[in-house]
Each structure stands twice: as structure tokens, then as C-alpha cells.
């Protein structure tokens with residue numbers, strides 16, 4: 001295992017320039033940072049968001065006329081999994097509750113807890129297991145201005161500046177105001193934050209922060225949040241019923257246009273069923289598994305944009321869906337690690353990015369979007385990428401420099417997870433560089449919400465990565481775990497208040513909005529074989545598919 | 559530049575579907591006893607997909623942190639049993655594997671607010687930990703290399719803090735509990751210990767409590783409302799002018815304290 005002989009040959013070129021690069025770094029000499037004009041140019045020409053190819057106009061629904069990535073438009077402009085006329089509510093099994101939460105990641109679980117705190121019965125329906133979500137994957141941390149030298153004022157400025165001043169300001173105000181409340185809530189639920197001996201939170205800087213406010217729990221911050229919230233939800237079996245492997249496929253509305261539940265699909269028995277509720281919270285997360293423009297992704301298996309599709313069909317407009325975050329350094333080799341996040345810390349500790357000739361081509365601390373575009377340019381335009389045996393592009397991330405610059409043992413101490421992940425495949429990142437390429441990381445946009453986590457549809461709330469506007473066109477590290485807890489809590493509380501405030505029970509559920517959407521699709525001449533929500537990505541090889549003579553696919557599912 | 563631009567490489571791999579190098583070697587792998595010939599460099603997870611399965615269970619993060627994909631295997635002809643995560647383990651020749659995507663484990667229901675961080679509390683909720691026979695099978699099964707027996711023993715001794723710290727990397731995959739002759743649900747015990755530790759043993763953050771009070775008293779409401787209404791030019795100006803806390807900030811204070 002390890003690198004192929006051809007790749008080992010190429011690594012010699014990296015080694016040839018290493019000593020000199022280390023010397024330069026020691027002298028504080030870096031590859032020149034780009035000017036604002038250069039940044040704009042490389043973004044315009046090479047950032048996937050700016051390329052006209054691979055994007056097209058959406059022809060139906062509230063955002064008709066806007067231009068989004070093809071792969072996303074393919075699921076947005078698609079027919080329902082089950083035609084509305086085939087859904088007979090009188091025969092489908094029906095569960096009833098006060099608040100239905102869709103999505104069992106951090107956002108959904110926070111919403112379920114707050115709805116139950118506020119006196120409502122909750123059903124939490126989720127597609128995979130409770131906690132199989134992007135939330136568990138977050139390593140870095142969660143922001144919150146709780147130190148004396150910091151305040152929500154600075155957190156607000158950092159966030160909106162990082163988002164190129166495009167963020168919805170009222171959402172940023174809510175995010176930064178609630179941040180300390182959320183951190184305190186997590187502390188009271190028994191989360192093991194990294195602390196100093198006197199209990200003070202150990203905080204760090206993140207990209208684009210003016211004050212240190214990144215809280216962490218080892219390099220498993222998201223996992224720790226998820227474990228704690230899930231355990232708390234399981235402590236309330238009388239108030240929160242969790243339905244795993246139950247994917248929502250459609251929002252239900254009553255005759256007055258209020259959300260009143262969802263149509264769900266048992267992933268295992270392939271049966272449809274109904275949950276009727278007074279309010280609905282959508283927290284289905286992101287869309288990494290659509291592999292926009294063929295990019296690998298850091299996201300979990302279920303990140304297939306389902307909530308965006310359901311919300312859109314129900315009439316909720318999208319915000320910022322033109323913008324996607326690519327993390328500049330995703331693993332490109334070995335194949336087993338492809339797409340895995342390699343944290344910014346590696347560059348922070350001094351590792352250079354190098355092309356096939358072992359030469360530097362970009363400053364290592366450009367903003368995420370600029371750095372990604374520069375790597376793509378080096379490979380695609382300049383032909384200076386390394387091509388892996390399976391035909392992926394990559395550039396070198398020269399981790400061995402770290403051991404020389406920061407002293408032996410630094411990698412094992414500071415990057416334990418990465419060290420093990422590569423060692424498993426015979427690559428010792430203390431001695432050999434890593435091969436990296438930008439990877440699809442975060443969906444900046446999503447369903448449009450108010451600071452109270454309401455959508456345009458009465459009774460339908462949304463929170464977390466499925467929403468857009470909080471981060472504008474670029475998200476700061478540590479603001480997403482915050483986003484899901486702040487707005488998850490707001491969604492849960494407000495959904496409960498809404499449910500309790502309803503004068504009478506919602507009316508009979510209908511799928512009239514889906515019928516209307518189908519009519520629009522037909523008018524626009526959309527290919528009838530396109531089906532969504534996707535639910536699961538399809539990684540079956542073309543060979544196998546060709547031989548599956550009797551199997552038929554409904555969308556990507558067999 | 560333009561000459562180079564034409565030197566584009568035809569890159570074929572995309573997304574997460576493995577595309578194999580020309581002439582990739584395949585090895586026999588037995589998925590639940592049935593033989594498949596699969597490309598040797600793939601992880602168990604991708605190899606199973608390559609064989610033609612579509613996962614519903616046993617697949618979550620695909621990155622070694624969610625615990626959805628615990629897998630057990632033997633190599634044909636060898637008595638030894640091995641444990642690992644399908645998304646993190648490369649297939650081997652003559653591997654006979656099965657996945658355990660779910661294993662029933664008893665979780666105690668409790669109200670954290672009403673508990674104390676003591677061994678008695680843990681033993682009352684999970685009396686079965688006292689039946690540990692010290693066989694260390696749990697530790698040998700753990701794909702995260704956690705000293706599982708040690709955290710169970712710490713819990714038995716009433717050392718909640720140690721149980722919490724030793725178990726910190728647990729991804730709740732359940733392999734330990736699948737193997738334990740004493741029928742302990744290790745990862746639920748560990749979860750209880752960590753929450754007790756986080757809530758009652760780690761000292762509270764006093765600065766956080768103070769900030770929460772300030773926020774609840776509305777201290778920042780006005781400032782945030784102003785910011786939310788501010789035009790871009792003014793925002794940009796303030797963004798550029800903000801003082802940056804240095805990396806080594808011991809004793810550092812900003813000059814402008816207006817908005818603290």
C-alpha cells in the first residue's frame with residue numbers, strides 16, 4: 001500500500017525543494033498573497049460557483065429564473081417519488097403529534113428538545129440512524145463570544161465580513177446574540193468542553209475571527225454535541241418519539257396552506273406512512289452527496305438536499321443557493337480517504353501546497369474560496385496537477401515540513417486523527433506529503449427563514465444547513481455548529497408556541513401544492529424520469545447496473 | 559499559457575464511486591459467506607458497494623466517526639476474529655465478513671438535573687457493570703483503540719472523571735457490547751459518565767455565566783439592532799478597523815472597549 005512507484009518518483013521533486021522552502025518559511029518569507037483583483041480573477045475563472053458551465057436556470061417554483069448548479073437543479077426540477085393522486089390518506093398508517101421534526105442531526109435534535117421543553121409532544125423522523133449526519137463529522141469547533149475581550153458585536157462583524165457582507169443581517173444578529181446562551185446550554189447538558197483548570201473555556205482563533213472564540217471538545221466537537229443531544233432526547237421517551245430510517249418525502253399542507261405533517265417512507269420496508277402534526281420543523285442538512293460538478297465531498301451519506309426539495313415544493317423560497325463552499329484541502333489519495341477533510345490546521349502549522357514539479361503556486365492562507373480556485377487552476381488550466389491511478393487530480397500538501405518547523409512529534413500531537421487515517425494506508429504523513437484537492441464541504445444557501453426560524457409557509461419552520469442567509473456567500477468555521485443549535489432551538493421553541501397557539505387542529509392533509517408543482521414541471525417540459533427527493537446517493541457501478549436486468553431504479557434507489 | 563491550457567488531462571473519477579486503475583487486481587472476499595471478486599485497494603464499505611449492494615444500514619459518515627459500520631471478519635483458515643469499521647478498513651484476500659449495524663443495548667433513562675457525579679449513581683443506573691469479569695474482550699473489539707475495560711473499571715470504582723476521559727473517543731458503534739460476556743452496554747455507561755463529568759465535575763465557566771446574564775438583560779440588543787440596520791460602507795469600515803487579538807494573547811486587552 002502507500003503511494004505507487006510513479007507517485008513516489010514525483011515526491012522526490014517535493015523533497016528536492018523542501019529544505020529551501022523550510023528556510024524561507026523560517027525567515028518569514030511566504031508565497032505572495034493575491035491582490036484583491038487577482039483573487040477576483042481566479043475566483044471568476046476557476047471557482048465552481050462562478051463558472052457558467054455546470055449551472056443552469058431553474059424553470060419552476062418560487063426561485064424560477066435563478067441559476068444553480070446542474071446537479072441541484074436536477075433534484076429541484078423533479079417529480080415526486082409518489083404521484084399525489086396515488087396517496088390515499090384514508091388508508092396510510094397515520095401517527096399524530098404536536099411537532100414533527102424532520103432530520104436527526106444537531107439542528108433537528110436541538111429543535112426536538114426545545115419543543116418538548118415547551119410542552120409539546122414530538123416525533124423526530126430521520127432518514128438513517130439518529131445522529132448519522134454532518135453534525136457528527138465537525139471536528140473544529142463552535143463559535144460564541146463569551147470572553148471579556150469579545151462580544152456579540154465583534155462576532156457579528158467577523159461573520160458578516162467573512163460572508164462578503166452578503167449575509168442576512170437580522171439572522172447574523174440572532175446567531176451572535178444567542179451564541180453564549182447556546183454554549184451555556186450545552187455546558188449544562190454535560191458537554192465536555194475543552195476548559196482551563198478554573199473552568200474557563202479554552203478558545204482559539206478560526207479563519208477570519210478578530211477575537212478567540214472557537215470552543216472545542218478535542219477534535220470531535222460535532223460528535224460530542226451530537227452524542228449529548230441524542231442522549232438527552234433518549235432520556236425523554238415519553239415526550240420525544242424517534243423514528244429512524246423514516247425519510248420524509250413530502251410536506252403536507254391543509255386547505256388553509258398551513259404545514260400539518262409529512263408523508264414519510266420507511267427506508268427498509270418501502271412503505272409510505274403519514275405523520276400529522278400542528279407544526280413541522282425541517283432540519284435535513286446539506287447537499288454534499290449531490291457531488292456538484294463531480295466533486296468529492298466531506299459530507300455524510302444522507303446529505304442529498306431532500307429538505308430543500310420538500311420545502312421548495314411546499315412554497316418556501318431559497319436563499320443563496322448559488323453559493324457552495326469547497327474546502328481547499330480534501331484528501332485525493334488514497335482512494336479510501338477521498339473527499340475527507342484535511343483541516344486548515346495543517347497549513348496553519350506551515351505545510352506548503354505544491355504542484356507536480358514540487359513548486360509553490362499559492363499562498364497557503366488565502367480565504368477558502370480563493371485557495372480552492374487556485375488549486376483548480378493549477379491542475380485544470382496549467383496542467384500541473386498530479387493525477388492519481390484512478391484519474392483524480394491533486395496537489396501536494398507538504399506535511400513533513402511541520403515536523404521540521406515545529407519539531408518532531410508535532411504531527412502526532414496536533415493531528416492525531418489525520419496521522420492515523422493515512423497511516424492505515426501505509427502513508428506516514430510525517431515523512432511523505434498528502435495529496436489534496438478541493439472537496440465539496442458546505443451548502444451556504446438553503447431555505448429562506450426569519451430570525452424566528454419561520455419559513456414562508458405557516459407552521460413550517462427550518463433550521464441548520466438546510467437554510468440559507470445566516471452565512472451569506474461564505475461561512476466561517478465554527479459558525480455552522482452554532483447556526484444549527486441557535487436556530488434549532490429557536491425553531492423548536494417557536495414551533496411549540498405556534499402549535500399551542502393554534503385555535504383549532506389543522507385541517508385534513510393535502511398534497512395540492514405538489515399537484516400544482518407537477519403541473520409546473522409538465523408545462524416546463526421537465527423529463528418525467530427525474531425523481532426526488534433523492535434519499536440516497538447511487539454508487540452502484542455502471543457494470544453492475546447493466547447486469548441488473550430485473551432491478552429498476554426509482555430515482556437513485558432500487 | 560494557451561499552449562499549456564490545451565495540455566488538459568482527461569480526468570475521469572468523480573464523486574464517490576470508485577474508478578479502478580487499468581488492470582487492478584481483484585481478491586476474493588466473502589460477504590456474509592458469499593464470494594465476490596473485488597478490487598484490492600477498496601475499503602470494505604466501497605467494496606460492498608462495488609459488489610452491487612446499496613447501503614441503507616451500516617453507512618453514515620463514511621469517515622470513521624459515526625459508528626454506523628462496525629464489521630467483523632475472519633481470514634479463511636484462521637481462527638482469529640477481527641473487528642473494525644467498514645469505512646476505514648481495506649479489504650484483504652479471503653476475508654469473510656459480516657456487518658453489525660445495530661446491536662441491542664440497554665440505555666437507562668435519567669434526568670441529569672437530578673443526579674450527582676458519583677459511582678453510586680452510575681452503579682444504580684447500570685448495575686450490570688459490577689458483573690465485569692475482566693476478560694478485556696471489549697477492549698480488543700474497539701475500533702477506536704479505547705481502553706474499554708479500563709473505563710468500565712473506572713466506573714465500577716466510582717471514578718467518573720476517569721471513565722469520562724478514557725471513553726472520550728467513543729463513537730458508540732456497539733462492538734464492545736456485542737462481545738461482552740457480562741452483557742454491559744459500555745457506550746451508554748460511558749455517555750452517562752461523560753455527561754456527569756461535563757456537568758458536575760468540570761468547573762463551570764464563570765465568564766460564560768456572566769455573559770449569559772448580560773445578554774438576557776438585553777445589554778447587546780441595541781448594538782446588534784444598529785449593526786443589522788447599518789449600511790455596507792459603514793459595516794466595511796468597522797470590519798476593517800476591528801482590532802485583532804494576537805495569537806499569543808496572554809494579558810491582551812483591546813484599546814477600544816466601547817462594544818465589549
Ligand SMILES: Cc1cc2nc3c(=O)[nH]c(=O)nc-3n(C[C@H](O)[C@H](O)[C@H](O)COP(=O)(O)OP(=O)(O)OC[C@H]3O[C@@H](n4cnc5c(N)ncnc54)[C@H](O)[C@@H]3O)c2cc1C
Pocket residue numbers: 102103104105106107108125126127128129130131132133134135136137138139140141142222246247248249283284285286298299300302303304306307341441442463464465466477478479480481482484533535
Ligand atoms: C467534515 C465536516 C467538518 C465540519 N466541521 C465543522 C466545524 O468544525 N465547525 C462548524 O461549525 N461546522 C462544521 N461543519 C459543518 C456542520 O457540521 C454542519 O453544517 C452542521 O452540523 C449541519 O447540521 P444539521 O443539523 O443542519 O444537518 P445534519 O447534521 O447533516 O443533519 C441532517 C439530518 O437530516 C437527515 N435527513 C436528511 N434527509 C432526510 C429526509 N428526507 N427525511 C428525514 N431525515 C432526513 C439526515 O440523515 C441527518 O440525520 C463540518 C461539516 C463537515 C461535513
Ligand code: SF4
Pocket residue numbers: 689690691692693694695696697706707710737738739740741742
Ligand atoms: S468484555 Fe465485559 S466482562 Fe469483559 S472486560 Fe469488558 S466489560 Fe468486563
Ligand code: SF4
Pocket residue numbers: 699700701702703704706727728729730731732733734735744745
Ligand atoms: S467503546 Fe465500544 S462503542 Fe465505543 S467505539 Fe469502542 S467498541 Fe465502539
Ligand code: FES
Pocket residue numbers: 616617618619620621622623624625626627643644645646
Ligand atoms: S460510516 Fe461512519 S464510522 Fe463508518
